[in-house]
Amino acid sequence: MEKILQISGLSKRYNGVTALNNLTLEVNRGEMYGLVGPDGAGKTTLMRLICGILKPDEGEIFLFNKELKKHYKSIKKKIGYLSQHFSLYGDLTVDENIDFFAELNNVHDYKSRKEELLEFTRLSPFRKRFAGRLSGGMKQKLALACTLIHVPEIIFLDEPTTGVDPVSRRDFWTILSTLRKSGLTILMSTPYLDEAERCSRVGLIHNGQIILTDEPKLIIKAHNLQMVELICKPQHRAVFILKDISTIKSINVYGRRIRIALEDVKRDMPDIASKLNQENITWSERNITPSFEDVFISLIEKQAVK
């Protein structure tokens, strides 16, 4: 598999705050790689370093087998970056925004590319509309079209669907899938674990390091978590008791339901049951299949207690 991005030993500090800490990452051509991690984990910093907007304190970044700092000019032409603060011009139309970004990137003869992008982002009917008057989802699609006008080989999307309504989010994902089929490599960060699960590989980033990277289904399998869902009365007291039980690897409350992760339900449940009984808590329980989100939360919690 051809490596399109190779990063090793990457560190970045802001006035003594470590944002990235000796991070290593490789992305293959054609992948859709998802970066997931809590706020402040280092996702935006990583993307800015890869795009050459920030300089690392240590480490190396290779794109297309070329070192970024030595070949920035030629590499820049082949990458696209959709930042969280990507700014469209509200008083320019959809068409004019694309023209503007094409010219900014020194792209000539982009008319047919523009038609193609308008077509597959389904923005053609709105091409004369001012960008300031588009819905949130449409703005994001236009920003994506602007990011793609120079036909990059890899794009970096920093939380592209944050704040976008669920229908537009689905629409955006359909577009990403089409792009991927066309051979584009995508590195994206997302706070939505259901989105991460749709990536070919994900990297879990925490405290400036990638603590785990693999295909989502292999991450679930390898962690071999067993989940139990409890409905307890009184719930508040039950959560208080459960939080103190060391065999419980993670605990999350969704409305009336309490989800706990265990290594071995058969082994660990009797002790949990007797502790709940001692406190006169009544409950019902059922075993459930862990989702990617369950595994992710348990991994982050494990890191937090380290």
Ligand code: ADP
């Ligand atoms: P994420 O995108 O995962 O939320 P960031 O890359 O934005 O994470 O931030 C990583 C860490 O670096 C955080 O602790 C954040 O507070 C810090 N940080 C980010 N940008 C700056 C900055 N410009 N100045 C100081 N600290 C920063």
